[in-house]
Amino acid sequence: MLGREYDCIIIGAGPAGLFCAAHLAPARVLVLEKMVLPGRKLLIAGSGQCNITHTGEVKSFTDHYGDHGAFLRPALMAFSNASVRKYFEERGVSFVEKESGKVFPASLSADDILDALLDACDEAGTEILSYTPAEMVSFDNGMYAVKTLHGTYYAKVLVLATGGKSYPQTGSTGDGFTFAEELGHTVAEPHPSLAPVYVSDHRLADLSGISIPGAGVSVWRDGKKLFARHGDLLITRFGYSGPVILDAARWMRAGDQIRVAFSPRKAEELDGLIRTACAASGTKQVQNLLDGTGCPDRLVKQIVKESDIPEGTTGSQLTAAQRSRLVRNLTAYPVDIDHVGDFRVAMATAGGVMLDEINKKTCESKIVPGLFCIGEVLDIDGDTGGYNIQACFSTAFLAAQRIRQIL
Known part of the structure; x- marks a missing residue:
């Protein structure tokens, strides 16, 4: 077998991918990021101020994801808005509330959230390869192969955390939809949301x-x-x-x-x-x-x-x-x-990997074992107010729980 082998490969170093990786220690985890630096889209969230989540009872959050909120219920209950705040507060980030319940880092800078995520990944021993876009994925004999310009990498578990198609200048160009289809999944036609x-x-x-x-x-x-x-x-x-x-x-x-x-x-x-x-x-x-x-x-x-x-x-x-x-x-x-x-101005993507092909309690594929889809690659899109980033963290946490069981 040529190339390096890992326990888990995560494609995409956005909030979902980084958060999932941070919760997988001591597993050998590789995160592949197509852009020069991780978290490009996170850095422009909320005009750079990073509206990370929303206040209120987490039970009401499902009303803020169009027709697909019910799918997110297990993830939101497993890692709620209160959990998000606690996680980052324990890493030195304080928060302020404004504009009808929107929650921001007190610094009003997305850099604080990204730095906390990267520090957590470093503590977990995560290997992050930037400027390394995945070109092709395959599954054979219980192993995933991810081909890149710099070589092919292998793992028992593959996580698609590539985001959707909004703000393509940040690297969100729908790659995960192609990978999901290559592995047998159906993708609901992506179209702009929050536009x-x-x-x-x-x-x-x-x-x-x-x-x-x-x-x-x-x-x-x-x-x-x-x-x-x-x-x-x-x-x-x-x-x-x-x-x-x-x-x-x-x-x-x-x-x-x-x-x-x-x-x-x-x-x-x-x-x-x-x-x-x-x-x-x-x-x-x-x-x-x-x-x-x-x-x-x-x-x-x-x-x-x-x-x-x-x-x-x-x-x-x-x-x-x-x-x-x-x-x-x-x-x-x-x-x-x-x-x-269009996607150049839309804040989110509607459409994505069909939810009836994903286990909502684990975010694992029902079609291919060891494949996980988290964040905006799924057919979910939230309202304004931090709901989309919350969904990234919640689905990433749920997937990480199941991945640790597999590994």
């Missing part, structure tokens, strides 16, 4: 930068309502972003229509408010009668214009048809999606 949307005829582009807390967004396809969500919305120069859009992007497609509720008030309530305001202050301009909508003044002014209400129209001059258009645009503003942001 902004680009819209056709963006009439609110001049309002780029305005954020609307608690906006309502419903998505329609072929005249049928698919779902509705509430959250913070950001108007951009090309369309819409913010948590409510990013979290729903996994289900959106080109040609869908978004209907945005800028105001927290329901249509009937808002209509009554406008009627009352017009009756009480009929000489005031319409845009000055909308303080109760809960919308920024610049947005209100533009929505009045979008409702075909001439500038200078007063409350007493507002017609029923104009009022109806105004209420509709404040509570169900129609936006046609031109396209969802």
Whole structure:
């Protein structure tokens, strides 16, 4: 047998791969990383501040992974958000909470998390080979062979921790999907998740930068309502972003229509408010009668214009048809999606190794013994707020428990 032999080979030195390796001592573990340095994608998480997890009861976390949260339940219960904090706190990293429960290292630097992971791997005796992309994998006679430019490596256990396809400049180019298929697995078609949307005829582009807390967004396809969500919305120069859009992007497609509720008030309530305001202050301009909508003044002014209400129209001059258009645009503003942001701007990948082919209690393949899939290579993608990195740590921990039993 040519090449070096290990107990376990992990492909990918991101948070999942490094965390798994750190929990496998005293096994002989090799981590193969295609980039020059490990953790490239981790270093840009949360704009470099590294939103590592979220607060709250871990039981509620499964609601934040689209349609596939149930698969993650054993992993999340085995290594929870509290476990993540404790693990890194014991390694000198302190944390702060902000923005509705998001958890960051107190330094607001992803370097602290990566350094802690690399130190843990060093303590575990892990061998990390950077700038060594895996080119091909195979399984024969109970051993995995991983071919690279620098040689072929062998192990009883193989872990795919390659991530998805988002931010390809960090090395996430879907390699793990190819390897999984080579070993007999099925891969659900990958597509961008946690991505902004680009819209056709963006009439609110001049309002780029305005954020609307608690906006309502419903998505329609072929005249049928698919779902509705509430959250913070950001108007951009090309369309819409913010948590409510990013979290729903996994289900959106080109040609869908978004209907945005800028105001927290329901249509009937808002209509009554406008009627009352017009009756009480009929000489005031319409845009000055909308303080109760809960919308920024610049947005209100533009929505009045979008409702075909001439500038200078007063409350007493507002017609029923104009009022109806105004209420509709404040509570169900129609936006046609031109396209969802691609993998270059998406924060995560939807799709991946099919979950019914993976044991959710161990993250081990049901098809090939000794093969493990962890992190974003799986068909899971979380909401914004640290849920994706949490899934990396939880699945890595679960896999490591089983790998130690095998070895």
